[in-house]
Amino acid sequence: MNLTINGRTYQVADDPPRVLLWVLRDELGLTGAKFGCGAGYCGACTVHLDGVAVRSCQTPLRQAAGRAVTTIEGLARGEALHPVQRAFLEVQAPQCGWCMSGQMMTAAALIAANPNPSDEEITAALERNLCRCGAYARIRRAVARAAVLACGSGEAA
Numbered sequence: 001m002n003l004t005i006n007g008r009t010y011q012v013a014d015d016p017p018r019v020l021l022w023v024l025r026d027e028l029g030l031t032g033a034k035f036g037c038g039a040g041y042c043g044a045c046t047v048h049l050d051g052v053a054v055r056s057c058q059t060p061l062r063q064a065a066g067r068a069v070t071t072i073e074g075l076a077r078g079e080a081l082h083p084v085q086r087a088f089l090e091v092q093a094p095q096c097g098w099c100m101s102g103q104m105m106t107a108a109a110l111i112a113a114n115p116n117p118s119d120e121e122i123t124a125a126l127e128r129n130l131c132r133c134g135a136y137a138r139i140r141r142a143v144a145r146a147a148v149l150a151c152g153s154g155e156a157a
């Protein structure tokens with residue numbers, strides 16, 4: 001079957017027991033999406049399917065076929081980091097970093113759907129992305145900053 005990931009087409013074996021996360025990490029070398037719980041709880045494996053944040057550890061390969069898969073490796077546009085990436089760097093959100101690609105993919109989907117999220121909307125959108133380092137306050141600050149950067153009003157800051 002063909003998978004379109006970050007704008008590139010890959011041919012992978014149609015193997016029903018496999019989920020998207022394993023193909024990304026073990027077969028295609030796209031290791032940005034992380035394995036955390038493997039059970040849909042933590043969000044470390046979050047990627048986009050047609051722009052919607054999904055848990056790749058729970059996504060059967062066939063569900064991804066024919067759709068646009070975006071991973072953290074495909075979030076930047078060439079050398080230009082996505083506003084979410086810039087904001088997470090600016091705020092120095094990561095501690096160990098393990099949860100961060102999932103946090104950023106969830107944040108990017110939020111901002112694409114809701115360019116001006118309230119604090120409550122940010123908290124609600126990110127509440128199922130767990131951070132064992134407890135960097136939640138910085139993560140929420142980074143998402144709010146990303147929304148500002150994305151709409152251009154914070155470019156000069």
Ligand code: FES
Binds near residue numbers: 034038042043045056
């Ligand atoms: S590894 Fe997928 S939700 Fe935890």
Ligand code: FES
Binds near residue numbers: 094100
């Ligand atoms: S920064 Fe370590 S788990 Fe979130």
